[in-house]
Amino acid sequence: MAKLSPESKQLIINLKNRLLDIVDESKAVEFAILNRCGETAETLDSLEQPTEIALQAESRFSQLSNLEIRAAQSQPMISPDLLRFIEEVIKTTQVRIPALMRSVEEIKLEWS
Numbered sequence: 001m002a003k004l005s006p007e008s009k010q011l012i013i014n015l016k017n018r019l020l021d022i023v024d025e026s027k028a029v030e031f032a033i034l035n036r037c038g039e040t041a042e043t044l045d046s047l048e049q050p051t052e053i054a055l056q057a058e059s060r061f062s063q064l065s066n067l068e069i070r071a072a073q074s075q076p077m078i079s080p081d082l083l084r085f086i087e088e089v090i091k092t093t094q095v096r097i098p099a100l101m102r103s104v105e106e107i108k109l110e111w112s
Contacts, residue, residue: 004071004078008086012064015093022057022100026050029104033111046107053103060093
């Protein structure tokens with residue numbers, strides 16, 4: 001049977017939860033800026049940034065979900081290439097999450 005290790009499964013779950021938090025937080029920041037200042041020439045760039053951050057987090061979330069499905073569909077076992085790719089995506093996502101979170105925090109600081 002094709003299965004990811006319990007550690008990999010838990011890591012993916014944790015990463016996806018963090019990505020969902022980033023989507024939520026970035027959209028909340030966008031909403032707060034829009035409510036406070038409206039859509040003006042001054043706020044346009046700041047309104048686009050949270051949207052871009054949310055899209056990046058959504059893309060990573062989808063990629064992890066798709067890889068989970070591909071791993072489950074792999075029979076009789078997951079190919080070494082797919083396992084390596086999953087590990088690579090996990091590592092790049094682990095590196096990218098703090099940067100996305102920092103970007104959201106920077107926008108919040110700019111508009112507080």
